[in-house]
Amino acid sequence: MDVILELLQKDARITPQEISKLAKIKVDEVRRRIKKYEKEGILLGYRAVVNKELVKDKESEVRALIEVKVAPQKDLGFDKVAERIYSFPEVKSCYLLSGSYDLLLVVEGRDLKTVSRFVSEKLSPMENVRGTVTHFLLKKYKEDGIILKCAEEDRRLAISY
Amino acid sequence: MKKTTISHKVQIMPPSGIRVFFDLVLGMKDVISLGVGEPDFVTPWHIRESAIYSIEEGYTSYTSNKGLVKLRTYVSQDLKKRFGLHYGVEDEILITVGVSEAVDLALRALVNPGDKVIVCSPSYVSYAPVAELAGAEVTKIILRSGNGFKLTPDDLKKAIEPDTKAIMFNYPCNPTGVSYTKTELSAINRVLERHGILVISDEVYDELTYDFAHTPFATLPGAKERTLYLNGFSKAYAMTGWRVGYACGPKDIIAAMTKIHQYTIMCVPIMSQMAACEAVAGTRKPVEDMKQEYQRRREFVVGRLNEMGLSCHKPQGTFYVFPSVKKSKMNGMDFASKLLKEKKVAVVPGTAFGPEYDGHIRISFATGFDKLREAMDRMEEFMKEL
Numbered sequence: 001m002d003v004i005l006e007l008l009q010k011d012a013r014i015t016p017q018e019i020s021k022l023a024k025i026k027v028d029e030v031r032r033r034i035k036k037y038e039k040e041g042i043l044l045g046y047r048a049v050v051n052k053e054l055v056k057d058k059e060s061e062v063r064a065l066i067e068v069k070v071a072p073q074k075d076l077g078f079d080k081v082a083e084r085i086y087s088f089p090e091v092k093s094c095y096l097l098s099g100s101y102d103l104l105l106v107v108e109g110r111d112l113k114t115v116s117r118f119v120s121e122k123l124s125p126m127e128n129v130r131g132t133v134t135h136f137l138l139k140k141y142k143e144d145g146i147i148l149k150c151a152e153e154d155r156r157l158a159i160s161y
Numbered sequence: 162m163k164k165t166t167i168s169h170k171v172q173i174m175p176p177s178g179i180r181v182f183f184d185l186v187l188g189m190k191d192v193i194s195l196g197v198g199e200p201d202f203v204t205p206w207h208i209r210e211s212a213i214y215s216i217e218e219g220y221t222s223y224t225s226n227k228g229l230v231k232l233r234t235y236v237s238q239d240l241k242k243r244f245g246l247h248y249g250v251e252d253e254i255l256i257t258v259g260v261s262e263a264v265d266l267a268l269r270a271l272v273n274p275g276d277k278v279i280v281c282s283p284s285y286v287s288y289a290p291v292a293e294l295a296g297a298e299v300t301k302i303i304l305r306s307g308n309g310f311k312l313t314p315d316d317l318k319k320a321i322e323p324d325t326k327a328i329m330f331n332y333p334c335n336p337t338g339v340s341y342t343k344t345e346l347s348a349i350n351r352v353l354e355r356h357g358i359l360v361i362s363d364e365v366y367d368e369l370t371y372d373f374a375h376t377p378f379a380t381l382p383g384a385k386e387r388t389l390y391l392n393g394f395s396k397a398y399a400m401t402g403w404r405v406g407y408a409c410g411p412k413d414i415i416a417a418m419t420k421i422h423q424y425t426i427m428c429v430p431i432m433s434q435m436a437a438c439e440a441v442a443g444t445r446k447p448v449e450d451m452k453q454e455y456q457r458r459r460e461f462v463v464g465r466l467n468e469m470g471l472s473c474h475k476p477q478g479t480f481y482v483f484p485s486v487k488k489s490k491m492n493g494m495d496f497a498s499k500l501l502k503e504k505k506v507a508v509v510p511g512t513a514f515g516p517e518y519d520g521h522i523r524i525s526f527a528t529g530f531d532k533l534r535e536a537m538d539r540m541e542e543f544m545k546e547l
Contacts, residue, residue, distance in 0.1 A: 007457075011530070011531075018461065018534065021460055021461040021464040021465070022457040022458070022460055022461045022530075023457065023460070024460050152203075154201070156197050156199055156201070157187070157197070158186050158187055158192060158194040158196065158197065158507060159183050159186045159187065159194055159196035159197065159507055159509065160196070160197055160198040160199060161198045161285065161286045161287075161335070161509075161513065
């Protein structure tokens with residue numbers, strides 16, 4: 001992966017000037033590449049990592065992982081069905097998997113009822129959906145490589161040889 | 162009058178002149194410290210986990226004086242793989258309590274009273290005092306910023322006397338970050354060979370070499386029989402607190418060092434040795450990731466320092482830079498104290514590494530990028546306000 005993407009992924013606030021110094025690439029070239037990545041849909045956005053374990057957010061109080069069995073469509077495979085499913089705003093993530101089921105969804109809602117209703121009224125009745133299994137999420141420990149707790153303090157002596 | 166109880170040798174040891182400054186830093190809150198001489202990474206988890214396992218399984222005993230056979234085997238294999246260096250597991254490798262112990266053992270095993278030992282300056286703080294404790298007379302070679310703080314064959318020729326026994330050599334170097342190419346080392350080796358000088362080579366920063374491949378001194382033609390190769394796990398694997406290092410060299414020297422080691426230390430703690438086994442045998446990915454991170458920070462820090470007028474050479478290794486504070490019209494100690502008081506950024510005054518370096522400071526970039534950026538901003542402000 002381009003070092004520019006790697007650095008931005010670690011810290012979206014990093015400036016082109018800083019990237020230029022860290023990676024020894026001219027500032028103009030850094031800017032040009034970032035623009036190009038944005039245009040190509042490689043860089044889709046810049047956002048903060050919020051630890052939702054600690055923040056009350058009414059709209060996403062309850063999270064569930066939902067396994068979905070799907071009958072693929074002729075010529076289209078799973079893509080069309082997946083699109084119908086992920087277009088619901090409740091669906092935060094959607095993956096196609098190998099194994100005993102096909103799609104794995106991460107769904108968020110304000111309470112158990114909302115999520116259950118989404119499954120029973122929207123998801124299950126959908127043509128091509130053969131069955132679902134819903135797992136409610138109790139606690140998140142680590143997500144996308146980030147451990148969801150405060151960084152530990154520096155235990156080193158402040159000064160040493 | 163009360164007779165002093167302290168031995169003469171220790172009495173004449175120079176006190177650490179910057180202890181007062183260190184205490185000042187340790188007593189202050191919310192300081193961003195660029196004065197830390199160890200990695201900011203925690204030991205990789207697979208290494209910590211294996212140490213925990215070893216304790217659970219009851220590995221709590223002494224080991225052989227020389228260290229676990231398993232660890233010596235891994236070290237031997239590692240050196241063979243990385244550099245084509247061959248050291249026998251049985252009698253050419255000794256596991257020590259960090260490179261610090263290895264330096265002490267080496268000097269005590271080799272030096273007779275009055276022997277001269279060459280120490281380059283600036284250097285890591287322990288070399289000269291430990292050599293003197295061992296009874297050596299220290300010959301200092303003052304390295305100059307104009308030469309990029311590099312030791313040259315000419316420096317050496319001038320310093321060598323008939324009773325010069327050994328040189329204490331360190332590269333990549335703490336505090337300057339200087340390292341040497343194979344060609345540069347070969348030229349140095351030719352001078353040492355001519356005079357039959359032993360080389361105690363502290364290469365603990367070898368994995369943090371950025372611009373060219375690291376060449377162990379012992380791999381130079383004809384050097385192996387005269388070289389004691391010292392290395393450890395602290396820097397490459399972020400394992401400073403475990404205190405594990407090793408010495409490799411000619412059988413007679415290793416045997417002599419082992420004698421002292423068995424009477425003073427007995428052996429390195431077994432759990433630390435078990436952790437070190439996992440470090441060498443396990444994945445190298447964390448080492449490579451850390452190196453890459455240091456390399457990027459190096460570019461950033463060198464760029465920012467030079468922009469703000471604190472001119473510095475780009476270090477070829479380690480996580481240190483050794484800039485001049487000439488532009489501030491202060492000496493390193495005043496600069497460091499004022500910077501600490503006004504901007505709460507800690508650096509180490511150059512005099513810590515030799516009295517000749519009061520125009521320099523040592524900056525460590527073993528600090529997360531966020532803090533490094535903040536520290537550079539504060540230092541830039543500081544320079545503007547002078």
